[in-house]
Amino acid sequence: xxxxxxxxxxxxxxxxxxxxxxxxxxxxxxxxxxxxxxxxxxxxxxxxxxxxxxxxxxxxxxxxxxxxxxxxxxxxxxxxxxxxxxxxxxxxxxxxxxxxxxxxxxxxxxxxxxxxxxxxxxxxxxxxxxxxxxxxxxxxxxxxxxxxxxxxxxxxxxxxxxxxxxxxxxxxxxxxxxxxxxxxxxxxxxxxxxxxxxxxxxxxxxxxxxxxxxxxxxxxxxxxxxxxxxxxxxxxxxxxxxxxxxxx
Amino acid sequence: xxxxxxxxxxxxxxxxxxxxxxxxxxxxxxxxxxxxxxxxxxxxxxxxxxxxxxxxxxxxxxxxxxxxxxxxxxxxxxxxxxxxxxxxxxxxxxxxxxxxxxxxxxxxxxxxxxxxxxxxxxxxxxxxxxxxxxxxxxxxxxxxxxxxxxxxxxxxxxxxxxxxxxxxxxxxxxxxxxxxxxxxxxxxxxxxxxxxxxxxxxxxxxxxxxxxxxxxxxxxxxxxxxxxxxxxxxxxxxxxxxxxxxxxxxxxxxxxxxxxxxxxxxxxxxxxxxxxxxxx
Numbered sequence: 001x002x003x004x005x006x007x008x009x010x011x012x013x014x015x016x017x018x019x020x021x022x023x024x025x026x027x028x029x030x031x032x033x034x035x036x037x038x039x040x041x042x043x044x045x046x047x048x049x050x051x052x053x054x055x056x057x058x059x060x061x062x063x064x065x066x067x068x069x070x071x072x073x074x075x076x077x078x079x080x081x082x083x084x085x086x087x088x089x090x091x092x093x094x095x096x097x098x099x100x101x102x103x104x105x106x107x108x109x110x111x112x113x114x115x116x117x118x119x120x121x122x123x124x125x126x127x128x129x130x131x132x133x134x135x136x137x138x139x140x141x142x143x144x145x146x147x148x149x150x151x152x153x154x155x156x157x158x159x160x161x162x163x164x165x166x167x168x169x170x171x172x173x174x175x176x177x178x179x180x181x182x183x184x185x186x187x188x189x190x191x192x193x194x195x196x197x198x199x200x201x202x203x204x205x206x207x208x209x210x211x212x213x214x215x216x217x218x219x220x221x222x223x224x225x226x227x228x229x230x231x232x233x234x235x236x237x238x239x240x241x242x243x244x245x246x247x248x
Numbered sequence: 249x250x251x252x253x254x255x256x257x258x259x260x261x262x263x264x265x266x267x268x269x270x271x272x273x274x275x276x277x278x279x280x281x282x283x284x285x286x287x288x289x290x291x292x293x294x295x296x297x298x299x300x301x302x303x304x305x306x307x308x309x310x311x312x313x314x315x316x317x318x319x320x321x322x323x324x325x326x327x328x329x330x331x332x333x334x335x336x337x338x339x340x341x342x343x344x345x346x347x348x349x350x351x352x353x354x355x356x357x358x359x360x361x362x363x364x365x366x367x368x369x370x371x372x373x374x375x376x377x378x379x380x381x382x383x384x385x386x387x388x389x390x391x392x393x394x395x396x397x398x399x400x401x402x403x404x405x406x407x408x409x410x411x412x413x414x415x416x417x418x419x420x421x422x423x424x425x426x427x428x429x430x431x432x433x434x435x436x437x438x439x440x441x442x443x444x445x446x447x448x449x450x451x452x453x454x455x456x457x458x459x460x461x462x463x464x465x466x467x468x469x470x471x472x473x474x475x476x477x478x479x480x481x482x483x484x485x486x487x488x489x490x491x492x493x494x495x496x497x498x499x500x501x502x503x504x505x506x507x508x509x510x511x512x513x514x515x516x517x518x519x520x521x522x523x524x525x526x527x528x
Contacts, residue, residue, distance in 0.1 A: 056434065095431065
């Protein structure tokens with residue numbers, strides 16, 4: 001790789017919840033177009049880490065620079081940053097009082113001040129990309145979990161994001177719906193989007209990731225390319241974790 | 249309902265409720281019981297009034313509703329008083345909602361000073377009787393800041409009800425899951441935009457029932473401003489009685505007018521609630 005610009009630069013990052021040390025001395029660099037999959041046991045700080053990337057959580061020390069913008073609590077540019085960094089949540093978090101189309105247009109119209117017609121055109125375009133153009137006028141509650149999560153992905157994309165964060169996007173889904181969401185994510189990866197994905201879907205990780213990160217107890221234990229990560233991880237804890245989740 | 253004969257899982261009819269329950273729940277019996285109870289109360293009051301030799305003069309009441317004089321039709325004191333009460337209540341309610349929203353947002357702001365100010369305000373208002381609050385505004389703050397009795401009564405009602413309204417708004421806002429905040433934040437919305445487009449539209453359905461209760465409460469408590477002789481329904485009632493000595497007839501009529509207004513309001517809002525429930 002000819003080292004494109006770093007999109008996410010984490011140096012020496014620490015985060016506390018009261019006395020609890022949630023993230024310990026995190027160092028991580030994500031370049032443009034890179035696909036990073038973060039895995040690890042629950043409570044290891046994966047979600048906390050990516051929630052720091054768009055200011056849903058604030059770190060207590062260290063540096064965090066996203067696309068050239070320094071992130072810290074109270075930073076003026078944080079709202080500009082959030083427009084560039086999309087986030088897909090485990091629980092979808094669609095706006096239940098708005099139709100699918102309105103869910104996709106409200107951000108561009110109110111935050112980016114784009115005209116309604118143009119926002120709707122973009123929205124329909126992205127609904128096509130996530131394969132549910134026919135659901136535009138329904139309310140979220142009328143859709144299946146998989147469809148809701150695809151709407152959530154489209155909602156982030158409508159903001160013309162440059163980085164997409166996925167926080168366990170398939171963990172709340174029924175098994176038969178996981179693949180339709182993963183397929184959309186694979187297609188998104190093919191477009192060259194920078195992606196950071198917290199997931200336990202190792203099949204997806206093998207297919208898409210160019211970097212695997214393993215976290216435990218608030219620390220990054222291992223960063224390696226997937227070939228090495230899955231066949232010959234350097235840490236024993238990582239090997240144990242993989243054995244556990246790949247057994248079935 | 250089980251008495252419609254819907255069968256259980258194995259096709260066995262579910263047991264019917266006991267005979268006495270079916271008897272008391274049937275429509276004609278319910279109506280009969282209701283009529284008897286209301287009739288007894290009405291007869292009791294009538295008999296009591298007769299016993300003390302009260303001279304009923306219902307025929308003199310309509311002139312306080314409307315009159316046809318030589319210059320033509322004109323409204324009586326009671327409808328004029330009702331309009332004044334509604335004006336007073338609407339103004340006070342709008343002001344109370346504004347104050348309440350301010351207090352609720354202060355409390356939700358996460359700022360220590362903000363919530364301290366809000367909680368102080370709530371505790372202060374909630375622990376002063378409404379009548380004392382009215383006297384404070386009229387006899388103490390009125391002369392100091394130079395406002396009249398009408399302003400004093402609007403401020404009293406607004407301040408008193410803003411405390412309760414702020415709690416309703418806060419509960420409605422808190423009922424929205426944090427995921428909605430995070431989703432709104434993550435597409436770059438400001439706190440104002442988040443409230444305006446995401447949180448408040450969803451809270452309305454939680455706030456509507458208790459807010460209706462609060463409007464009804466406010467209309468009723470507006471009667472208290474009659475003690476400082478602000479022109480409104482109850483004051484007009486007192487004035488009519490001091491002219492005519494028909495206290496039974498007039499107080500019954502005034503009570504009925506309040507009842508009709510608040511009932512119309514409750515029924516109207518319950519229709520609104522159904523509409524919102526369907527939309528979701």
